[in-house]
Amino acid sequence: MVPGTEGADMSGYAIQTHELTKRFDGERALDRLNLAVPHGSVFGLMGPNGAGKSTLIRLLLGLLQPTAGGGEVLGRSITELSGDWRKDVGYVADYQNFFPHYKVSELLAFCAKLYPNWDDKRCRDLLDVFKIAPEKRVRSLSKGMKTQLALVISVAMRPKLLLLDEPTSGLDPVMKHHFKQLVLQVAASGDTTVFFSTHNLHDLEQMADHVAVLMKGKLLFTRSLDELKANTRKIQAVFSEGLPDAIRQAPGVLSVQEQGKVSTIVVQDHAAEVMSLIEAHRPAFVETVDLSLEEIFIQMMGKEGYAHDAAFQLE
Known part of the structure; x- marks a missing residue:
């Protein structure tokens, strides 16, 4: 093994799953999923509400445990107890659960202590882009502004993998444009893999270079978007x-x-x-x-x- 690569993903994939299965009360939310997400890609997971997209992302983060099968994120098992690899994973949920009584500035100061690669200048620049006032209380922010704040945090930590669950939900058209542009800029650096779920074809066509379709917990197909069109x-x-x-x-x-x-x-x-x-x-x-x-x-x-x-x- 090359020195310094212990725990690194040498396969060329930022995410891999192997027969990944999740059941809730006997019902399969995910059914033997085999997925491979290349490093450096912008990968869109397409499917209607209830297809299993959020369940998959929570499994990848270790927020849920598989019923069967497994997977790796950045070369580390999703069931690994230490979870120290999560410092390299940014996450924007479909609904944000921040400390409501914190000011934005206090929340960001808290996050800066958690992530060793935190970029304070990038954070301040993004607050200006999204027009989020640092002195505001988190509880006073709209759903869309909380989503923007989650993206600011996820980008400022300089992640190797950025997971986005229905990322443009609740954003007005102008902020949606800024959001997409920022995600594409992050991906263009080549250092970050972006994996996002959506049921919106417009988002998929504008952002993704690879696509997978999930229906009723089953992976129907996965292709390069250019290959699919061509x-x-x-x-x-x-x-x-x-x-x-x-x-x-x-x-x-x-x-x-x-x-x-x-x-x-x-x-x-x-x-x-x-x-x-x-x-x-x-x-x-x-x-x-x-x-x-x-x-x-x-x-x-x-x-x-x-x-x-x-x-x-x-x-």
Whole structure:
């Protein structure tokens, strides 16, 4: 082992889970989850409310214990008792539980003593960006301002991993923009992996470079966002005698819709092969159309049998 790497994650992943399972009263909130989050990525976990996103984040932080399976964060087991690796993990919850009677300045002074890499200048600069007055009592802050304050704390500690649970909930459009820009700046440094949960496709498209989809505790798929967009295509073709079965049953076909003689085929990962097959059947007309991220998700969820359960939001 290279000196100084004891306890470090040498796998290339900031987060890994192995058959991670969590049950509450016999019900599975997470079901045998196998997830790998690359170092330095901005990784979006997509899913509707109740999918298990918050449960996963709390398991990663050690706030909950797994029913079965396990995982590592920054190369350390999520069940490790010492928990000293948490000094390198920033966390913005979906709801903030700060000491309500503290002034903002008192809360920040308290946090500065907890984290060895605390950056006081960065903290002051971020308070100015979000217009949070240090003399205000925490209890007087709105939900959105508490979320901003949580991000200030999480960034000022200079984390190696930043965990965000529905981070833009409760923020007005201007503050939401500042929030996203700050997260992207943190990620651009290359020193911090960002992992955030959301049910908002707009947030996902603006922030993430990798994405996973969680439904009813199950991981449906995980991909690079660029790869997902590049490898999913909609092909429209006109056949005089209808769509041949060989095309309908071709590998990678997510869905087929027919309206008269016009067939619309959505295909993933095998667009070139399907296009060659279509052309071999001599269509009267054929064209390839890019899909929006919303359309891609709807198609993939439909293929998995969850089309009617998805509750994605666009702004």
